[in-house]
Amino acid sequence: MTKRVGIGLSLLLLGFPLLSLLAAVSEQPVWQPLRQLAIVPSLALISTLLWLFSRTLLPGREPLVAAIARSVHGPLPPVVARYTRRLTQLWALLLALLLGEIGLVAWLAPPVGTTLLLNLLNAGLVALVFILSALLAPW
Numbered sequence: 001m002t003k004r005v006g007i008g009l010s011l012l013l014l015g016f017p018l019l020s021l022l023a024a025v026s027e028q029p030v031w032q033p034l035r036q037l038a039i040v041p042s043l044a045l046i047s048t049l050l051w052l053f054s055r056t057l058l059p060g061r062e063p064l065v066a067a068i069a070r071s072v073h074g075p076l077p078p079v080v081a082r083y084t085r086r087l088t089q090l091w092a093l094l095l096a097l098l099l100g101e102i103g104l105v106a107w108l109a110p111p112v113g114t115t116l117l118l119n120l121l122n123a124g125l126v127a128l129v130f131i132l133s134a135l136l137a138p139w
Contacts, residue, residue: 039106042119046102050095053088063088079138087133094129098122 056064066084070076076084105118 039102042102042122043099043106046095046099050092050099053092053095057085057088057092065091083138090129090133094125098125 053064056062056067062070063085065088066076066081069080069084073080101122102118
């Protein structure tokens with residue numbers, strides 16, 4: 001990556017949230033069209049994570065959670081391999097549901113405040129899945 005591209009990406013990553021925040025709190029009509037863009041980072045992140053998890057569930061591929069566990073612990077016993085496959089499936093399902101939820105709310109609900117509420121609720125749900133997966137792990 002060239003320095004120019006890196007600077008451009010950095011400005012985009014920093015500028016987009018600032019523009020979204022300005023649009024969300026501004027009462028000026030010029031900023032109103034940007035309010036709908038506040039949901040884009042959430043959609044992009046969830047879509048990317050869904051793709052990362054789902055593509056590893058295709059035939060002949062190692063599930064993402066299994067690959068991570070194997071890289072940390074070495075070869076996995078069959079019970080752990082089954083658990084990590086199911087956990088990868090659970091994450092893919094959860095991410096698909098979150099993506100659908102965010103899309104539905106973006107379509108039906110007013111953008112102001114909705115994004116913050118969704119992010120807080122979804123973060124809590126993700127934390128719950130992390131905790132439960134650690135408690136139910138077969139090791």
